[in-house]
Amino acid sequence: MIRPMALLSLILLASTAAEEMPPAVATFSIVAADPTTGEIGVAVQSRFLAVGAVVPWAKAGVGAIATQAWANTTYGPRGLELLSRGKSPKEVLAALTGEDEGREQRQVGIVNSTGESIAFTGANCMAFAGALHGKNYSVQGNILAGRGVVEAMAKSFEESSGSTKELAQRLIDALQAGQDAGGDRRGMQSAALLVVRKDAGYSAFNDRYRDLRVDDHEQPIKELQRLYELHKKLFPSPEATKPDSGPTPDRGRRDTDDCSAPAGIKPNGSAP
Numbered sequence: 001m002i003r004p005m006a007l008l009s010l011i012l013l014a015s016t017a018a019e020e021m022p023p024a025v026a027t028f029s030i031v032a033a034d035p036t037t038g039e040i041g042v043a044v045q046s047r048f049l050a051v052g053a054v055v056p057w058a059k060a061g062v063g064a065i066a067t068q069a070w071a072n073t074t075y076g077p078r079g080l081e082l083l084s085r086g087k088s089p090k091e092v093l094a095a096l097t098g099e100d101e102g103r104e105q106r107q108v109g110i111v112n113s114t115g116e117s118i119a120f121t122g123a124n125c126m127a128f129a130g131a132l133h134g135k136n137y138s139v140q141g142n143i144l145a146g147r148g149v150v151e152a153m154a155k156s157f158e159e160s161s162g163s164t165k166e167l168a169q170r171l172i173d174a175l176q177a178g179q180d181a182g183g184d185r186r187g188m189q190s191a192a193l194l195v196v197r198k199d200a201g202y203s204a205f206n207d208r209y210r211d212l213r214v215d216d217h218e219q220p221i222k223e224l225q226r227l228y229e230l231h232k233k234l235f236p237s238p239e240a241t242k243p244d245s246g247p248t249p250d251r252g253r254r255d256t257d258d259c260s261a262p263a264g265i266k267p268n269g270s271a272p
Contacts, residue, residue, distance in 0.1 A: 027184060028141030028149055029055055029066040030174045031111045032157060034167045035136070039209065040064045041195035043171035045221055047143075047184045052192025052213035059084065060196040060207035063112040069125045069142050070105040072096075080112060089118040107131070109138035128185075130186055134158065139174065145182025152181035168195045168210045168228060175221050191220035193228065200238035209238060 016192035027046030033039070042056035042064045057076030059065035063083040067075040075096050082092045089110040093122035097103040097120055104122035109131060111117040118137040119131035132154045139153040156177035160170045171193060179188070192213045212227045214220040236240045 012233075016139070026142060027055065027068050028139070028153065028175070028178045029068060029136060030139045030153055030157060031064040031066050031109045031117070032167060032174075033064065033111050033113055033115050035115055037111065037167065037197065038113070039167040039195050039197045039200075040111070041167050041171055041193070041210070042066050043175050043191070043193045043224075044068070044076055045166075045183065045188065045191040045224075046177050047186035047189045049190060050213070050215040051091055051190040052194070052215070056192055058192040058194050058196045059202075060198045061070040061090070061113055063110065064194075064196075066109045066138075066140065068140070069122065069129070070102065070108040072100055072102065072106055075108050077104070080110075083110075083112050085146060088112070089116050093118050093120055093217055107140055107142050109133065109140040111136065111138055136161075139178070141178070141184070143185055145167045145185045149178045149183060153178040160175065166195075166210075166232075168193055171195070172221065172225055172228060183256075188218070188220050190217065191214050191224040193224055195236055200241055202241055203243045204241060209235075209241070229266060 029044035044055045065079045104124040109119045115136035117133040119138045127144045128144045131140035153174040156174045196207045196209040197209040214223045217223045
């Protein structure tokens, strides 16, 4: 029989261990590439504060990675480095998970610049957890309402192939499709979008074409859509991010009907 004091000690030890573990980044995400434009990106939604600080990683001309569940954030930079050396997504996944003793608590999706993709869901990820991957994309999620979430995301992305939409919009559409199918069964809190394209960042000093985050919001995907539409007014195309592009008449203008924004936008939208 376990004595009361011994039992109390075991409870305290378990409680301390639980407190030391970071919260799981339980979420759903999509990594995707558009080989036609060279754009590569990640979009993610979660019942987790500031998910954009953990999950999305991407590098122009290389690939994109989403690392989640009990996320190992080294998967992002290490995975991109391996992709940049010419390793396939399958080889990168094997290298990342093979060295990780906690791999059964991880979930990751990988796509390279040519559209090869792969995903991994550890056996100890909380249900429902799963993924689907195909040409140019991978969708993955855990603590979901069901498999229908990733199926809806994959369907949305596949059906938008060949459309005139930017990759960023296709990614947000996939998130919304996942949410409409039930999403994260704990609810919503944050979302993020990262799309990279060579020299498409601000003033062409970097490759971050669309880099938007909603850290804490009741409707994070809808808010992400609003921010994307506002960003498109500032930078309607990759060429508009370059210093010699000049402001357009609508650039930076607040539209109170469908794209209202907090005060602070510069009149010409061209400089922070």
